[in-house]
Amino acid sequence: MEEKPSKVSLKPSDRHGSDKESKESLYSDIRDLWTTATLSQSELNTPLSDVCGNFDAEGRSISHTRGWYGQGRRSLDEGDKASRKLRRSSSMEINEGKEDTASEIKAEKSSSTSSLDIAKHIPHRAYWAEQQNRLPLPLMELMENEALEVLTEALWSYRLGIGRDHLLTQELQQYIEGLKKRRSKKLYL
């Protein structure tokens, strides 16, 4: 952000080339987001089917998104363990010197790789706590609902501005229908 992004490198045309790659990496890694966000969730009784679903009806990387949703349960378990570990380690610091929990930690260290990754962030507990409290779940559902509301309003503007038969209006309408279908699919799953 120290550069001058608005004028030098922010041309939309400049961005197009690398977007496919960035999209793919986005989907493959976003499961981390899910895992971390889940740490704050005390009620994990939501069935997996509620959070699963096709990500995109418009031909965008469905398999990738399925990937990170599909790994959800494993991530949830690991995330839960990690959050317990985080809590335990924080209470450990408070009661430092009173209890010897080293053996317990050793036993847990082998439980999962993601918990190890998360354990690296223990020094930033305040940051984690704040972030965990703020991230709503399920995140994707919130984003989709909000996007749907925004796009529905935009559709009205498109219809008024450029007409019902315009290519862009039709494109937007199809996109909204795709989003709605995806949502209803999720509900019935």
Place this chain on the structure above:
Amino acid sequence: MRLKEGSFLWYLYLDKTYCLLSVRNVKALMEYFHLLDVHGKNTLNDVLFYHFLHHVTDLKKREINLVFDMLDWNAVGEIGFEQFYVLVCILLAHQNHLEERFMYRHSRTVFGLLDLEGDQKISPENFEMYRFLFNIQKQELKDLFCDFDITGDRRLNYQEFKLYTIVRINKLQKRKEKTENAEREKKSLLIKKMSHQVHAS
């Protein structure tokens, strides 16, 4: 300007020191951006942008159009994710009362945004147009140009602007220290009173 409570942006966490989003938050934001990118061009046009900002903030139509023009400096009629990200950081900084810190940390970016003519200078008229984004009062803006326009051309170059952000952040820190000291004094006074009462009884 306020963010709509419960909206997706409202949940994002802006780092208070660096005034940036975490990588995870950026990824989530990217996902959100792609959901809004209906035409698959990795951009938002003015209509989509207007409805997005209208939905998540209480900005007026005129203000939204101003923000769009500021971000779409090349007049392409669309904005990409980078501009979108900058805008979200500005909105979150405003929401969390971190405007001074944001301007200080990202002075080059903010300067670039406010330099509408592209001549490496900010005019008072342009700054006035966008002061609502950075929570700057009218009088403060007047004082700014009086105090920091060292070259005397009635416009701010980057060095002058940077100096302003440093002074503003210093003022903020001093104000904070003052309030903290006052609170500490209050507490110590209260403790003294309490201990005095205990001794008396």
